[in-house]
Amino acid sequence: MAIDMQPDAQMRWQRYQPGVNDFALMVATKNGSGSQTSNVVLIRSLFKMGIPVSGKNLFPSNIKGLPTWYTIRASKDGYTARRATTEVAVAFNQDTITEDIANIPHGGVLIANKDLKYRVNRPDITVYEVPVKDIMSRGEFPKDFADRIANMVYVGVCCHLFGIPLDIAYEALLDQFNRKEKPARMNFSAIQLSYDWAKEYLEKRDSFRFEPMNKTQGKILIEGNDAAALGALFGGVTFVAWYPITPSTSLVDNILNHLNLRKDGDGKNTVAIVQAEDELAAVGMIIGAGWAGARSMTATSGPGVSLMAEFTGLAYFAEIPTVIWDVTRMGPSTGLPTRTSQGDLLFLYTLSHGDTRHIVLLPSNAEECFEFGWKALDIAEQMQTPVFVMSDLDIGMNVWLSNPFQYPDTPINHGKTLNKEQLEAFLQEKGEWFRYRDYDADGVGYRTVPGTEHPGAAYFTRGTGHNDMAIYSERREDWLQNMQRLRNKFDTARHVVPGPVMRMSSESGEAEAIGIISFGSNDPAVHEAIEHMAAEGITADYMRIRALPFSQQVWDFIEAHDRVYVIENNFDGQLCQILRMESPLSRSNLVSLTLGDTLPMTALWIHQQIVQHEEVP
Amino acid sequence: MAIDMQPDAQMRWQRYQPGVNDFALMVATKNGSGSQTSNVVLIRSLFKMGIPVSGKNLFPSNIKGLPTWYTIRASKDGYTARRATTEVAVAFNQDTITEDIANIPHGGVLIANKDLKYRVNRPDITVYEVPVKDIMSRGEFPKDFADRIANMVYVGVCCHLFGIPLDIAYEALLDQFNRKEKPARMNFSAIQLSYDWAKEYLEKRDSFRFEPMNKTQGKILIEGNDAAALGALFGGVTFVAWYPITPSTSLVDNILNHLNLRKDGDGKNTVAIVQAEDELAAVGMIIGAGWAGARSMTATSGPGVSLMAEFTGLAYFAEIPTVIWDVTRMGPSTGLPTRTSQGDLLFLYTLSHGDTRHIVLLPSNAEECFEFGWKALDIAEQMQTPVFVMSDLDIGMNVWLSNPFQYPDTPINHGKTLNKEQLEAFLQEKGEWFRYRDYDADGVGYRTVPGTEHPGAAYFTRGTGHNDMAIYSERREDWLQNMQRLRNKFDTARHVVPGPVMRMSSESGEAEAIGIISFGSNDPAVHEAIEHMAAEGITADYMRIRALPFSQQVWDFIEAHDRVYVIENNFDGQLCQILRMESPLSRSNLVSLTLGDTLPMTALWIHQQIVQHEEVP
Amino acid sequence: MPNALGLERTDYKGATSTLCPGCGHDSISNQIISAAYDSDLPMWRVIKLSGIGCSSKTPAYFLKGSHGFNSVHGRMPSVATGATIANHDLIAIAVSGDGDTGSIGFGQFKHLIRRNVHMVYIVENNGVYGLTKGQFSATADEGQFLKYYGKNDLPPIDLCLEAIIGGATFVARSFSGDAKQVQTLLKAALRHRGTAVLDIISPCVTFNNSPDSTKSYPYGKENEIPLHEIELMAAGYVAAKQEITIPEYPAELVIEVEMHDGTFVRLKKLGEGHDPRNRAEAITLLERASRENLLLTGLIYYEEPRPTIGDTLSLTATPLARLEDSQIRPSREALDALMKQYM
Amino acid sequence: MPNALGLERTDYKGATSTLCPGCGHDSISNQIISAAYDSDLPMWRVIKLSGIGCSSKTPAYFLKGSHGFNSVHGRMPSVATGATIANHDLIAIAVSGDGDTGSIGFGQFKHLIRRNVHMVYIVENNGVYGLTKGQFSATADEGQFLKYYGKNDLPPIDLCLEAIIGGATFVARSFSGDAKQVQTLLKAALRHRGTAVLDIISPCVTFNNSPDSTKSYPYGKENEIPLHEIELMAAGYVAAKQEITIPEYPAELVIEVEMHDGTFVRLKKLGEGHDPRNRAEAITLLERASRENLLLTGLIYYEEPRPTIGDTLSLTATPLARLEDSQIRPSREALDALMKQYM
Ligand SMILES: Cc1ncc(C[n+]2csc(CCOP(=O)(O)OP(=O)(O)O)c2C)c(N)n1
Ligand SMILES: Cc1ncc(C[n+]2csc(CCOP(=O)(O)OP(=O)(O)O)c2C)c(N)n1
Ligand code: SF4
Ligand code: SF4
Ligand SMILES: [Mg+2]
């Protein structure tokens, strides 16, 4: 696994040195070997010890056998971004052990499966060798499970070496197995065995240690896709169509897991979930459902988004509410389906031919996945348009320390949808009702849905040119009027979507010379970098964009700063490009800092980039 | 039909006043009634009289019955843009005659079919009423054809009123019927009849007139889609897949029409043309063919482009040459399939998820449709990537006065494609050959095609991450290296694609204060506007962009001018947005002037817009 | 004469058609209007769906009192799937073309049928792309010549056969020139639970009407072979079951198909006859028709309805689109309880 | 032992598979390797095509000497169409999955067959989406339960039936556990002119291998019913026709199918037997197999090859991709003459 910071370089960045409750552990195994359970047990244990923790799964696009790396970061300061270095390496994969050993930073620790073939020539690290087979042979495990359970060996060894109490590990196991004691005990006996073995044979020679704290109380551990699923369910989603694609699949899996939240008195579902034959069908279905009055959504990733282009243009132009989650992965094309990236932003914003523009919400964490999960459905109905929510593999598939979610603070918003009675009242008051007439000068018309028992409710929905009475028209004036209204509507959306979140360095709120703009999963790394930079005297303000289109606040922030670094995890600097193409400012003070290296961003990278730019004028 | 300039406003813009060989005629009929033949006969007649002429067909998305307007502009100065006013209205459609009469500019002429119901209350225009049925009854026409031939009545009347010699009209008819005398004579007899009738009953009361000139000698009249078809055929296209969609259909129709150009000695085709089941299949086929070594292309329009998104991302990333013509129409969505627009530009440039970027060629006229028709195939092979050519309905489906096409001045370019012998030589020289290795530091690797009889020729093509040996890889370094090379390749493309064309006002080439940037079908209107503006003392330089990505010249031009107007026929100002998002300049001096009103641009509109912006600082 | 809903036939019309005079599609629109009027169809419950094409334009030309959705080319089936699940009270009538369904939309068509989406799916089959001016569609005759596009070398797709193989439970073929049959089949289709497929030969008079085309008027008029005379003994949508007097035929000439809601389709054998309840026979019939180029029309296949996609989703009784907010947002307590699990 | 090209079997291998140990797909790759080696297949003429999925990864694991193209999910058929027309000398071997072909790619699959693209089209059919971890595909058993996705309520698509109805002229079903049959069918398919469809049940040992699934190993091992024993009397791709000694069977037990290039497929009846040259019989057989849940394997349908899409395009003899520049750029005079016409 690639590590940004080389042993030498590391020394120049004192603030990133590891310490107690402040280092990362990396577990290298084979995909599909069952190590995921062990990793989560480690994470849950730290969580239970009150230590802020985060996990990142670096897995291959493969079902079984290819290398996978899991990193677990403990951070007493509560940083949840990926740590640039992983001090402790659990090397349990023959295919990568040589590379894994080479990548251990100076001063780090190697826990190697002694059954593998490898050579260590690193006097600068501490080495522990663990005879996994031997340890396992001391217990009795059902043959079918033995291989998977062998992964518990490194858990036990870590418990001993780094100070995780065994009772906490057992609690974590119980959680993991849904409080089922039998599997928990079976796995625990392997932990116990290896703990005992380690106690007997391994002398602690390094300084890495976990110590109980109280920084996780009241917090939860959850994956972003799970949060998004809950958001949708609490947002009153009634129709989901989807086609499996990594890393969005688990979003819908989680909706299925939580279906019990949405049963009626008879145990019947209040939400329909349909596996479509592909993404064209998935998006067609949610558009049909949204048109017919359901609150509908899908979840997909890049290739799926590409396939949805034509249909989302229709939904935009015919003004049909629906929600599309894009849990992004590394593109172009099939790219790296199991690596993270923020590379779909510009494409989502302009998805479909011919002057189409979309709303895109940009959650940064699990809490916002939940919040935007329900809000997106409201905004879609309110603005009568498809709403994209762009998350990414890092947010969606990794486990995050989070505040518990806030129950929605506003009632479900159906926007200007007229039922039979409301339509009647509207007609009484206005003497007319035309679907696309701009009665409120906000660009949003009033809609009815099929099945409204009123003789005047019907109108004709189409992707072709139409006047405000929803009648087909090729007249230039009608076309222009409609396009202009759609643009006004888009301007209305600027105030409806979640606004940017600011972190000003000075308490007075006065602007520093340096501004930072970022979005999505980079957020924890940006905060961490800002704090480290501040400690070194480089102060910066930070604006996190939470949606497209932008509001005036964005331009104000940019104008107020001398230099604004736009930090993104894609290759082209797409947010920066959108800012540039829409900026009303005469000055151009944006600096695009882009990563796009398949991994979640680290604070160190941001820090390095900014220092470098600040040094070289 | 909407006219930009009202009778009053017209008076303020003296330079746009009509005169001899300098006015436009508008024919209003019903779609599918056969009037197209008559209109082309009128155009051909003016052409034969040596008068620069252009025609614009404003037709509905309908097969028969809805209103259609055809405008014919004669311009002694050789302007071929749409004229803002149509001085002479031939009102032959009951459904629109009232509107058509109302739209005639002050001082204009009405030629009305007297058989229709209408009222004229326009003392400011000259009215001629033509009893079509009565005139037709004077001749003998086969019943099946009588309705279509009735359209010749206005031809005959116009010949008389505006001075088109009958022998020239007959010649035009002969051309139209592929020199077949029988139908030409039949139609001509209707022209003759109505000419005679007009001579007897219509007293010339207006001042509009055509006079022979010699300004069309050596020129040709051709539609852009026909030119593009010829370009492809002379460019050595060997595989065409397509799915019908207005306004691109006639591009492929014309390839079929000219298939005789591409027969071998046995009358067999050297190009395959496959009608696909949709655009996903069409683009998949051309990608398969391009990969297998054919020179392949398709033609489509907006909705088709949207459907091609996923596949073009694959072709980009797997580096497969192919050509995609987008003959644009008005979007979003199905929009107005028979109205022109330049609304796909930004979408084409960024088509597909995840940091994808494409080459887009932007022809302005029939000559360039031909030229880019063959060049696109070269560039695709040279750059090993899909190349888009964005034309539009106006260029593609209207008839244009053009210089005859230049035979390709460079041999067919297959880029770095190694056949068996070349591969052998390469291996001899370098000792290796890896598909994606950047041997020449231009980002372009060497490729082989399937069927190369060499044991080392095979490699594996994929849309997933790969290293330069074309081996699947999830390594961060491989990913970054590949993406960086693709960007270097894109930079190479900046010098390979057609560069901008300049029109500097000062002879020294020194920059004026005002710069204009535009592209595609707006070109004639821009030139006309520049000349009219210059006559009024507003001088401007003009740079016509002919392709994406941009080269340094573009930035130099922008930098050299105080204000740069970016003139486009779409709603969002997409070229301006791309310029803004990529501009390396610190100043932002671009002014976006966008039309997007479904019609081809006029010089008057440009003139008005610029004057307005220049007046209001 | 007003129907049971007090509506006249003209109330069931739509906007004026802009298709070519004589287009087969217009006759079908007319039969939809008549069938809806006769069936006392409550227009507010109806949705009209289509893709893109001349055929797909027609929903604007009938049932003005119903919501219509003219979507994108070939992908209407997915829109219909979503809409009918969102509100299972809706009566869905979809119109597509042979290009829309057989070319670009073939995958969605097959998957719609597999899901057994509850709707009437009409293909107005003219063997060409009308709206784009006369290219061959996937149902064009093999070996046929067309003015601009030369010879068609590909075998035609048989949409009825594809529907049966794909799991459709109501499959009919008709000819737009046979107004009565079209109308009766439409009425029966409206009674069906699940996807009812009507493949109606509907001549394009502008681009594919020469008598040697099996999709032309002259050909249809000359060669249509109705398999049976069809009568429907059906309830109106609002009124009680109507007693329709059916002439007495000898039993061996008559097949009575009882539908889901008690409606009877009575088929009086013509010629050889055909029992639409026999799947193997239906397949053989279609294979023979295609081999021998016979335009056999009527109810080709009928099967006891299998569950629709909506049925399998175990949904609450109220249409999803009509659920109260309180039914679709779990309680605050539910969230709190859940959060505890993640702690 | 080197084959007629002087190549060993190992020369026909590819990269090491990264599929799950025991995956059915790996057995098929192995048979492709053997068939290619046995048939003296010149690798430089072969193209390997696929979509996306575990199955679609396999072209990397065989025939390293051939160009491969792992394209996009479900749309490989169009890529194959383009490639085979671009160069009609190529021997195309395509691998797809049941999701790739039956779900997202169903439309393209059907249109490929309609066009009769010259290629071997293998579906590695495991009834699930392997690569995305175990969702039901369109060929999953109706009523089946899977760990994460509950019950499958939809009827399975029968890809062989769909292929026959769609106009395929070579349609076989096999089971990856039946190595010999797979290999022989592959060899025969390589001889066929036009689309040869092989629907091979290929168990996903990770997500769909419980014995109650008809796509599992245990089920296949237990329930496979080969329709016949298959032997091939074929020419190698380079060597002259090999004399293969076929045991003598009573004539009534043997069906001999002569293929386009003179190759004979000799089928020795097992059980009831089946004549693959009879379309109606093939359809009936498949209908029965699906009704009675029988895993019948063997050559299901064979028909005299009809023209491939390439044949109908009236193309010059040299592959398009190999034409000289002078053959594809008309002369300067031709342009001049043309320009005159536009004057
Ligand atoms: C994605 C897309 N591709 C192509 C078109 C152009 N197009 C419009 S209608 C049509 C064919 C219609 O044929 P059919 O469905 O048979 O309907 P018909 O007009 O014959 O009734 C095509 C290709 C389109 N609208 N959208
Ligand atoms: C457009 C698109 N949608 C979804 C995916 C995700 N995806 C990859 S493989 C696959 C299913 C593969 O199933 P199948 O074809 O049966 O192959 P198997 O893995 O079972 O061999 C899916 C849904 C994708 N790659 N591209
Ligand atoms: S073109 Fe054909 S299908 Fe279209 S409206 Fe005219 S007759 Fe009907
Ligand atoms: S997941 Fe299934 S299909 Fe994929 S490699 Fe593993 S066993 Fe094979
Ligand atoms: Mg049609």
Ligand SMILES: [Mg+2]
């Ligand atoms: Mg599968």
